[in-house]
Amino acid sequence: MKTHTVRRFGEVVEINPRRWNSVAPTTPVSFVPMAAVSETSGTITEKATRAFEEVAKGYTLFADNDVLFAKITPCMENGKAAIVRDLEGGLGAGSTEFYVLRPGEEILPEFVFHFVRRASFRALCKANFTGTAGQQRVPRQFLENVPLFVPPLDEQRRIVGLLDRAAEIRRRADAARAKARAIIPALFLDMFGDPATNPNGWPVLSVGDLLEAASYGTSQKANENGEGIPVIRMGNVLMDGQLNTADLKHIVLSPEEQERVSLRHGDILFNRTNSKDLVGKTGLWDGRFDAVLASYFIRLRVDEKLTCPTFLWAFMNSSFMKQVLFNTARGAIGQANINTKELKAFRVYVPPLPLQRTFAEQVIRIESIARALDAAAAKAEAMAAALSAEVFG
Template sequence: MSVARPPEDARAEAEAEAEAEGCPVHFAELPDDAGAAANAEFFPLKPAPTSALGEVCEINPRLPKDHGLQDHSEVAFVPMAAVDEISATIAQRLTRPFAEVRKGYTPFAEGDVLFAKITPCMENGKVAVARDLAGGRGFGSTEFHVLRAREAVLPEWVYYFLRQQRFRNAAKRSFTGTAGQQRVPAAHMAAAAIPVPAMVHQRRMVEALGCADSMVRLRRRARALTELMVPALLADMFGDPQSNPKGWPSATLGELLDGIDSGKSPRCHDRPKAENEWGVLRLSALKNALYDESDHKTLPETELPDTRSEVQAGDLLISRKNTRELVGTPAYVWETRGRILLPDLIFRLRLRADAGVNPLYLWALLRAPAIRKGLQLLASGTAASMPNISKERLRTLRVMVPSQALQETFAQRVAALHAIAQQQDAALAHAKKTFEALLARAFGP
């Protein structure tokens, strides 16, 4: 049973984390629904006046005639893919000669805010501040709205305003255009009401938001590094699965399995299930070799669940159909809340009791690049359809079978890494709540 920490302990921890990241932030008493929120030093006691976004920003400014660029001048180039929706930053730094981008691209300058206006990039949160541009200017996708802050607001203030889920929800309701090509009109951006506190408060709030945002990114990075430990451990203990330098015995999956299960994919409600309902996994529930039970649809009341297809803790799953890069993605089910069914696009591998194979070892092995390539080669399908791996072909996959004792040691280490990952997931969720709480405090109810 977990024990709630006293508020002063949680506050001290939050301040220590902020100080470690070089953020001189002193937090006030922590709210119940998030880790930390700033006090009146950062947040005005009185509501800030509001202005239309178009009053405090120039929206989609043109390239000035006196830009001073020559055809050979190097400028920043930002296609939509260069903006990362997770970190909300320009993740790829590209340059192009001015002659190549002067026509057919959106111009922007140092300090401008880029906001993706097209679905689904807008909903996914593709937004960034243009910083450290080559030559101080850049060109990017025509699917960006560009916002240039005037004297009343900081670029970062506008950036965090656009990061709000509430703003993106309202922007989605303003969509115009046909399905798949819907966009946020510039008129909606210009009319959006943004709080405009005094500049001193903007700077302090931007500082607090930046610190909270940095902690989210660092915790996400730490989680990703932990996940890389599993393939590194596999290679260290057993060697490369393709060359098998340690000479382990090998077998086909068919020789190791008692069976391969699959479920059904009836027409479902596109919403999460209630506690007493049944859900059916989406194909995307197997992502990055991890199992995400929340990615499911709800079985209609008229459909009787086939409990033989219910996902159980300890199951080893693998996608039988997906894109060429993702087909054959494995996932190990560490835990489940129950009442979740397999779809017809996901297999469950049932190992024989006497196979001498630990499911955690096999899960890690199926993640290895050499085995992933072998799985992709087993998939068949036309160019117009997603590749599919049949049960018969899957059974032919040959894998190395090390000693059972060494597999058990490996499984224990993987379980220890999983425990660390769970702690990191909780810390990441805490950091996200803190950031969202700060956003809510900064921009009002």
């Protein structure tokens, strides 16, 4: 009876196989740039077709059932890896920053894919990077000598099936969550009308008219050792206005400063400084934990006798307002800015407060569904991680 054996990676997987010699120059082949490999799904999102003579030099060559694995930072850490299939004529070319991993007879492409996609493996690769900052790469020698368990093929198929099912649950949950949250802007337009035309003739006020206060966050330096209180930074507010607090830093502040920049439920977080296409990102603090705000933001506290925080948050995230923000932002491409005076001057229609509150209740229900989907996806991911840890060590 066959059992698991421990092998060096380079013994069971050919890394960067030899280039092709017998392909006619005009033969069509698939072209896969680094950007075409999804770091979230581990799939190739699009393929172009080029003549072989266009890609024969200066690119990495591969074939159906090879595994592409990004070797350069930050693509490797982000999880850019995929099995290539359905290539034009079975052949393809792409970035030289890919390692091409060709499984031998003892190992399945899917098994190799799941092995290199693990977060723990990517952390190990990062710890062995060579090169200068911004151009660090996984050394080939390190990759060749990584040990891995190689079970019999039937066992590999069983393991791959379990990992694939967990990944599919994650993909479906992600897709359902995205659809749930896409309902919010559609609901906003349905209930209130397009802000560009104000078809219902709602009264129009400035943002400043609706506020109790507007203030900047703290400019004190944050730390990564968990000391102090969490600080919400630019990356914690996404382009669609959602919050992502998976990556947090902390900050130590005096009691007076902490009180000045603390967040409470319903605070609106306006990203005043960023690249021109991202300046104006607007989040809504839901009070999920005690936190303070970084200086890249303006904290808005609305007068809830006049407007509902959820309504103003959704207005600021409407397509109309995003275009207004883009047109208003001043400065270079890398560092645009909108100041408090400009923010307060923006015009906003103000529907009846009961209608705004009805909208906020609907948003709470949608977000509840989205959080449940997040939990289901996290559970599937934890199951897959536990299985991977057991299989791969």
